[in-house]
Amino acid sequence: MIPQTERYREMVLKSLNNERQRQLAARVAGVFKFLRSYALQSYADPAQVMRDVADIRARSVENMSELLERFEERATAAGAKVYWASNAQEANQIITDIVTAKGIKLAVKGKSMVSEETELNHFLEKAGVEVYEGDLGEFIVQQLHQPPFHIVGPAIHLSAEEISDLFVNLMGIEPTLDPVALGRAARVYLRDKFATAGVGITGVNVAVAETGSICLVENEGNIRLATSKPPVHIALMSIEKVVADVGDALEAIGLLTKSCTGQKISSYVSMITGPRKDGESDGPDELHIVILDNGRTAFYQDPELRQALRCIRCGACLGVCPIYTRIGGPTYGWIYSGPMGAVLNPLLLGINRSQDLFEACTQCGFCQEVCPGGIKHLDMFNRYRQMVIHGFPALNVKKEPKEGTRFMKLFAWGMRSPWRYRVGARLGRAFLKKYTQGGSIKALPILKGWFQYRDLPAPAPYTFREWWASQESQKTRLNAGKERSVTHGQ
Amino acid sequence: MSPAEPAAGEPRQIAKGEVEVFLREAQIVSAKVTVVPGKDAIARGVAELLGEKEVKSMLVVEDKRLDATALKKTAKELNAEYISTWELSEKEYLDKAFACDVGITCCDWGVAETASVVIFHRASAPRLPSVSPPIHIAILYTSQLLxxxxxxxxxxxxxxxxxxxxxxxxxxxxxxxxxxxxTLGMHGPLEVGIVLVEGSETA
Amino acid sequence: MEGVSLFIPCSVDLLLADLGQAMVKIIRRAGGNPYYRPEQTCCGHPAITSGHVDLAVDLAKRFVEIFEKDECIVCPAGSCVYTVKHLYPRVLKDEPAWQKRASDVASRVYELSEYLVDVLGVEDLGAQYPGKVAYHESCSLLRHLGIDQQPKRLISGVKGTELVPLVEADTCCGFGGEFALKFPELSGAIVGDKVQNFVNSGADILLLADPGCLLNIAGYIMRHNPEKKVMHLAQFLAANLREVTA
Structure with a gap:
């Protein structure tokens, strides 16, 4: 997917005007939000688990380089081959080389955000490899050449008619609007691909340093098939996936599935350590693990920014975000959407070009409340704003004149002195009063955005401090102490 | 009763049991469970889980934890072909794994809180019989329940x-x-049955 | 009787004096002794959240100097309390001595409902209102400060008032300061949904406890649903206090 985060503003308007997409985004988010809160109740102490997993993520990110080294050593000892890719191009090249060197023409894939990040499918297809996404939703959007709508449900924006039309063309089935029948048709169609593919390509949900294992989380069984039948398994992971041990992995996965689909645990969790061993009758002969940086170590150097790497891609933040729930995923202009995207896209694509993603935030904090990684989204967005205002050469962030900076300077200057404050208050209130009609102000020559959808309540006839000075100072004397006792009208 | 949560700093002991929890959670994840009194009754449990379903073939990962002789009899009664994974070449095995109607496997562990069955895949425990057939039947002993x-x-x-x-x-x-x-049933099994065997797999 | 220093947000001072008056009235009814330091201006919230953190350093220090003498400081705006408690450490991160002083003061700053219920232990102020109200959980209270029960207890303390459920009570109203100006269409869509949920709730009045949400929702209602009413909890309580006879 070609990044177009610059077009966010324009796409917001398009999404808001698309009534169907808007309702859908709200409905989908509502369902996931409900499922998550219900699932969390299965913990004796949900808040404690949230803290524990946030702690696991924080520790894992802090010790990342050491954990990655250990992971490489253990995975290699178990027979896997580990590769390091510094960018998307390198990762794609490594994977394509492995596949083409073996003359493999057919690949089955498990849903993987990081492979979307590198646009791996496109790369493989150019090299003459046919790639089938195995996850039903991902398969559908792949066949329609559309970007995924939602991180968990890539195709939930599509109607049964649209999917039926696709399947009729692709598989020659009878038209049907029954989601179950459509799912069965895809099962039958993809069976053969799983049985005959030369390679299974997956992402990695969690990598375990202690054992050199990779953990894969899914519901459909496509990843299990892709990692059991084809003779080669290639797993692509970004550097932040590694945790210390199996205990950390299982605890994080437990919260991942609850946060994501509201399941206590997904139907399948596979913990894979090396290729198949002697005497085993299935499983791949080769396991290749490609570890991708793609700009992450650059911002890792900054102790505050590196918290972005705590994200476990559960999507809980999407379901609760007042912005996401109105506009849906594709509006964000790249593969990561919602608050997750507003945190990741600027760091991975560039802060300047992705500004609107983090500017479009009401600072309600719902995302950080539900985040299993313990990411403080609002601190991150604030930091990004500062980087744009002042520039940040370490990450090539250009200083940009920001609308409002001049006003803010004036505002802060005014607020530093009670005298200037009072003068400003008098002028400002006189200005507002000029535009007051009845109990409200309908429009002003400034603040146009405000008045597009609402009025402003008329200012009170006096300021609080005027009222206090005239009425209250007579009654109560300021007494820096707490002990003074005054009775009032009782 | 299972041991209580350990105090801070104290190493946790492996806690076992909780059949009721397992049964309750199994309903939530749409796994059918039948409890049988011992190894001898596993075949009966399998028959019960399969009920009236039309089963043409069952792929069995034979293991000392199940009674193959009795299972063969059950297959016969169901008019189903009985296939032991150990009697096939690798190629035949891979073909059968994608063609059979039922896969029957033993398990290493169960987890009560999520009604999970856990398989440690190794030479004696291949991967496909629990994922490629439309029906998977897992044999789990109560002594394996975590x-x-x-x-x-x-x-x-x-x-x-x-x-x-x-x-x-x-x-x-x-x-x-x-x-x-x-939608229940996607690429993996459309149905999962668990024969929960009272007692220990090593007995 | 406890002396309590009034931390009046600039929005309240400049636009919503009646909210400040209401606050004074109910604090007195609850047995507190409010006083006001007129040298206070703005806590710096808008500067900080828009990324102009450097511009807020002096404002944070001013706040500390003005209020550090006080034992107890109370504010009718969750967002301003959040600023002092959670944003000042960030603003003053390069000056540990100031950071320490700021966190000392912050530990004595209370949001109004928190002050009434947790500090003074008062839930029934002697107010009476026969009708239905709904409560909007301002993000600044609910999520930034963890204040959820206190406002509801105060509402339950009002005789004759029924607190009706509000769908999506815990989601944002779409204000977000600068956000409302920069993304008017998004902000408008969000506040529109909030007001629709309020209308559907069947309540006569929507109560909340942050002046930001108040200006936003009141402004929207004035244009689209003028028959409806939104009030800060303090305004509601003060307007419905029963007269006390000695």
Whole structure:
């Protein structure tokens, strides 16, 4: 997917005007939000688990380089081959080389955000490899050449008619609007691909340093098939996936599935350590693990920014975000959407070009409340704003004149002195009063955005401090102490 | 009763049991469970789980934890071909794994809190019979039942070598990718049955 | 009787004096002794959240100097309390001595409902209102400060008032300061949904406890649903206090 985060503003308007997409985004988010809160109740102490997993993520990110080294050593000892890719191009090249060197023409894939990040499918297809996404939703959007709508449900924006039309063309089935029948048709169609593919390509949900294992989380069984039948398994992971041990992995996965689909645990969790061993009758002969940086170590150097790497891609933040729930995923202009995207896209694509993603935030904090990684989204967005205002050469962030900076300077200057404050208050209130009609102000020559959808309540006839000075100072004397006792009208 | 949570700093002991929890959770993840009194009754449990279903072939991962002779008889009664994974070449095995109607496997562990069955894949425990057939029947002994995922972690920690794959299976494969409609059965089994055997697999 | 220093947000001072008056009235009814330091201006919230953190350093220090003498400081705006408690450490991160002083003061700053219920232990102020109200959980209270029960207890303390459920009560109203100006269409869509949920709730009045949400929702209602009413909890309580006879 070609990044177009610059077009966010324009796409917001398009999404808001698309009534169907808007309702859908709200409905989908509502369902996931409900499922998550219900699932969390299965913990004796949900808040404690949230803290524990946030702690696991924080520790894992802090010790990342050491954990990655250990992971490489253990995975290699178990027979896997580990590769390091510094960018998307390198990762794609490594994977394509492995596949083409073996003359493999057919690949089955498990849903993987990081492979979307590198646009791996496109790369493989150019090299003459046919790639089938195995996850039903991902398969559908792949066949329609559309970007995924939602991180968990890539195709939930599509109607049964649209999917039926696709399947009729692709598989020659009878038209049907029954989601179950459509799912069965895809099962039958993809069976053969799983049985005959030369390679299974997956992402990695969690990598375990202690054992050199990779953990894969899914519901459909496509990843299990892709990692059991084809003779080669290639797993692509970004550097932040590694945790210390199996205990950390299982605890994080437990919260991942609850946060994501509201399941206590997904139907399948596979913990894979090396290729198949002697005497085993299935499983791949080769396991290749490609570890991708793609700009992450650059911002890792900054102790505050590196918290972005705590994200476990559960999507809980999407379901609760007042912005996401109105506009849906594709509006964000790249593969990561919602608050997750507003945190990741600027760091991975560039802060300047992705500004609107983090500017479009009401600072309600719902995302950080539900985040299993313990990411403080609002601190991150604030930091990004500062980087744009002042520039940040370490990450090539250009200083940009920001609308409002001049006003803010004036505002802060005014607020530093009670005298200037009072003068400003008098002028400002006189200005507002000029535009007051009845109990409200309908429009002003400034603040146009405000008045597009609402009025402003008329200012009170006096300021609080005027009222206090005239009425209250007579009654109560300021007494820096707490002990003074005054009775009032009782 | 299972042991209480350990005090801070105290090493946690592996906690076992909680059949009721397992049964309750199994319903939530749409796994059918039948409890049988011992190894002798496993075949009866399998027959009960398969009920009136039309089964043409069953692929069995034979193992000392199940009674193959009795299972063969059950297959006959169901008019189903009985296929032991051990009597096939690798190629035949791979073909059968994608062609048979039922896969029957033993398990290494169960986890009560999520109604999971856990398989440590190794030469004696291949991967496909629990994922490629439309029906998977898992044989689990109550002595293998762990309380939580934390207990599974402790069990895994005791492994000298990690198996090439550990699979935690919790119910049937599923999706909600079309219109958010929950659909049981996607690429993995459409149905999962568990024969829960009272007693110990080593008895 | 406890002396309590009034931390009046600039929005309240400049636009919503009646909210400040209401606050004074109910604090007195609850047995507190409010006083006001007129040298206070703005806590710096808008500067900080828009990324102009450097511009807020002096404002944070001013706040500390003005209020550090006080034992107890109370504010009718969750967002301003959040600023002092959670944003000042960030603003003053390069000056540990100031950071320490700021966190000392912050530990004595209370949001109004928190002050009434947790500090003074008062839930029934002697107010009476026969009718239905709904409560909007301002993000600044609910999520940034963890204040959820206190406002509801105060509402339950009002005789004759029924608190009706509000769908999506815990989601944002779409204000977000600068956000409302920069993304008017998004902000408008969000506040529109909030007001629709309020209308559907069947309540006569929507109560909340942050002046930001108040200006936003009141402004929207004035244009689209003028028959409806939104009030800060303090305004509601003060307007419905029963007369006390000695």
């Amino acid at each position: 309380k939580t995922m934390k207990d599974l972690d402790l069990v895994i920690k005791q492994q000298k070598h990690m198996p090439s794959a550990v699979t935690i299976i919790s119910g049937v494969s599923r999706t909600a990718d079309i219109l958010l409609t929950p």
